[in-house]
Amino acid sequence: MTDEISRLVAQFQKGDRQAFAQLVKTFSRRVYYLAFKILLNHIDADEVAQETFVRVYNRIGLLKSPEHFESFVYRIATNFAIDLLRRHRGRVVAMPEETDLPGSIQLALAEKVSNPEKDLENKQLLAAIVKAAEELPPRQRATLILHDIEGFSKDEVASILECPEATVRSNLHIARSKLKKKLQKLLTSL
Amino acid sequence: MTYRHTTHLHGDYLDGHLTSDQTSAIDNHLSVCDACRADMHALRSLKNTLGNIAVPDPGDEYFDGLAATVDSMTQSPPAQRVTTFDYPGAALGRTLKTLIRLAAIVTLLFTAFYVSNIRQEIMARQRQTAPRVGKYAGAAGDLTLQPIQKGGKIKAIEANPVDSAVQPSDTGTRTIR
Numbered sequence: 001m002t003d004e005i006s007r008l009v010a011q012f013q014k015g016d017r018q019a020f021a022q023l024v025k026t027f028s029r030r031v032y033y034l035a036f037k038i039l040l041n042h043i044d045a046d047e048v049a050q051e052t053f054v055r056v057y058n059r060i061g062l063l064k065s066p067e068h069f070e071s072f073v074y075r076i077a078t079n080f081a082i083d084l085l086r087r088h089r090g091r092v093v094a095m096p097e098e099t100d101l102p103g104s105i106q107l108a109l110a111e112k113v114s115n116p117e118k119d120l121e122n123k124q125l126l127a128a129i130v131k132a133a134e135e136l137p138p139r140q141r142a143t144l145i146l147h148d149i150e151g152f153s154k155d156e157v158a159s160i161l162e163c164p165e166a167t168v169r170s171n172l173h174i175a176r177s178k179l180k181k182k183l184q185k186l187l188t189s190l
Numbered sequence: 191m192t193y194r195h196t197t198h199l200h201g202d203y204l205d206g207h208l209t210s211d212q213t214s215a216i217d218n219h220l221s222v223c224d225a226c227r228a229d230m231h232a233l234r235s236l237k238n239t240l241g242n243i244a245v246p247d248p249g250d251e252y253f254d255g256l257a258a259t260v261d262s263m264t265q266s267p268p269a270q271r272v273t274t275f276d277y278p279g280a281a282l283g284r285t286l287k288t289l290i291r292l293a294a295i296v297t298l299l300f301t302a303f304y305v306s307n308i309r310q311e312i313m314a315r316q317r318q319t320a321p322r323v324g325k326y327a328g329a330a331g332d333l334t335l336q337p338i339q340k341g342g343k344i345k346a347i348e349a350n351p352v353d354s355a356v357q358p359s360d361t362g363t364r365t366i367r
Contacts, residue, residue, distance in 0.1 A: 021257065025257060
């Protein structure tokens with residue numbers, strides 16, 4: 001997979017538009033999901049996904065090693081999402097009703113439970129997490145999402161956010177502590 | 191270990207970033223501390239829930255549309271890396287700058303060499319014009335010298351003046367610096 005991506009990146013750097021289209025197809029879902037988890041709404045996530053690939057296209061000359069393409073894409077996406085968060089700070093995003101696609105796309109828990117009570121509990125917990133995450137500063141939120149939700153290692157997060165690993169550890173610790181404090185009751189009942 | 195001592199390590203404990211000694215120390219502490227156990231449980235639940243969060247797929251149609259939009263927004267060739275020198279005549283500007291730098295270095299070296307030469311010349315002249323010890327002596331063997339001291343004066347005393355026109359009082363003196 002990585003070799004295939006490196007090959008596509010090398011072709012794209014030589015001007016092959018088909019290779020770029022293939023890269024967009026490969027990364028569009030992951031970029032969109034990441035943006036959605038940071039921004040918590042479809043409209044902004046869509047903007048991030050579009051802008052990320054336009055920036056990738058324009059800045060591909062800056063990428064020296066094709067094997068670092070993945071980090072390069074996530075760095076652009078995360079930085080743009082953080083910028084949007086800062087710009088929209090304090091703005092209330094009008095979330096469309098559940099029937100209005102595609103704005104109705106909501107976060108969910110991947111693990112489905114058959115027990116309706118447990119399902120309701122999970123939904124409540126998810127809503128509380130989303131609400132608590134919205135109050136986190138942009139970089140803490142991005143660190144938490146990249147590490148705990150997307151599953152990147154600390155050094156990968158440091159590379160994406162262009163900061164020292166110690167900063168990632170510190171931001172992660174603070175973000176988790178804040179969420180834990182806000183969700184204490186819900187979490188202890190699990 | 192106190193409650194304060196372990197809570198800041200719970201995140202690293204769950205991420206598996208602690209040494210085996212630290213891990214076993216926390217395990218021991220958790221077995222006796224209810225507060226830390228509750229904290230660890232809450233953090234584990236949070237981490238599991240976060241890891242379980244998923245964004246429902248907006249569908250292939252959406253991603254096809256996204257690819258088409260990106261394609262239409264990137265019709266021009268990728269921008270080349272732009273440097274601050276990339277303006278018309280940039281090459282000439284760079285050459286001129288290099289030449290000016292070289293000229294400055296050569297001038298500096300030449301000035302240093304010239305100043306050094308002048309200094310040497312001045313010193314040589316000073317040596318030539320300074321009164322010589324034993325100027326009036328007929329032979330080196332005729333001189334007796336006083337001990338030389340810094341800041342003092344040396345005096346050549348003629349023991350046996352050869353030239354009758356020169357009196358003993360005309361002996362040369364020179365300040366030692």
